[in-house]
Amino acid sequence: MxxxxxxxxxxxxxxxxxxxxxxxxxxxxxxxxxxxxxxxxxxxxxxxxxxxxxxxxxxxxxxxxxxxxxxxxxxxxxxxxxxxxxxxxxxxxxxxxxxxxxxxxxxxxxxxxxxxxxxxxxxKPYDLHGEMVDIEGDAKCGKNTTVVKLGRLKAQWLMWTLTACAALVTYILLGSVVLTTYYLIDLALSVYGHTRGAGSLEKDTTTIFKVQSILGILYLFFAWSSQVFA
Structure with missing residues (x-):
């Protein structure tokens, strides 16, 4: 983190x-x-x-x-x-x-x-992506996040839609194929993890988090040196 x-x-x-x-x-x-x-x-x-x-x-x-x-x-x-x-x-x-x-x-x-x-x-119902894995505990303790308010399925679709929009906007405004690909990989990993079933969700979440972190670190060096956001 x-x-x-x-x-x-x-x-x-x-x-x-x-x-x-x-x-x-x-x-x-x-x-x-x-x-x-x-x-x-x-x-x-x-x-x-x-x-x-x-x-x-x-x-x-x-x-x-x-x-x-x-x-x-x-x-x-x-x-x-x-x-x-x-x-x-x-x-x-x-x-x-x-x-x-x-x-x-x-x-x-x-x-x-x-x-x-x-x-x-x-x-309160503002955060989305970071609260997906905490829906059960948050609901029991009264944390009224977006995921708790919408339910897991609707929140998943909203998160996937926003990620796809982020990839599209990134490509249009920045013209960065690498960053757009990163968003699409992130989207694919998220969809994969949440279609595997509740039984393997926790294990998959940890694995996906590690993959996302590694990709994020690699992209950090690329984006900095190539001035993607300049």
Missing amino acids: WFVLIWFYLWPTGGYWSVFHSFPFYIGLLSSTLPLNLLMFGINDMVDFDVDQLHTRKGSYIFGARASRSELAQLPLLMAVIILCPIVVLAVMATERVNSALWVLCFLLCNIVYNVPPVALAR
Whole structure:
């Protein structure tokens, strides 16, 4: 999951090899690994303790830990220390780097709005793709996601339709055959996984997630070096 934030960090710098000669660039890149991921998933784990106890996929290296309440209680201090370290380094290097703290603050606020009541967007019908595998546990705990609202079958068809539209829009606007192919492969894997039956869904979900992650990492390097999004 770390590569999602790394991708967002690298995206604006696509093809600009000079950034690799900038020390602040590496501080930001490092921040996109453990610090920001710990902040994002740590808040989610603290708020979703009840739901995570019902998700069989949790408690693994792939989908994250199922932490105890005592372990989760240690997260706020740990997150604060890990997040502040790169900010302090940037602030010491140059005064204008203090602006980095504003980005981290915005990141924190977005995660609070997404996870923490009274807003808690994660428990409202907005997310789709990421909540497909959690439909049973979410329904039991009152997480009113899109998948819970629509039901598994309708949500699957909606997700497949949106993925197909994303592939079409990508080809029309960017002309990227590689990215369009990536979307189509992602769509095919999703359809395959959800037509295998409930008995093998969990095993297939893990396998498909690994394949999608590998393809995503490979595409990250291609898209960055070829300036697909420039």
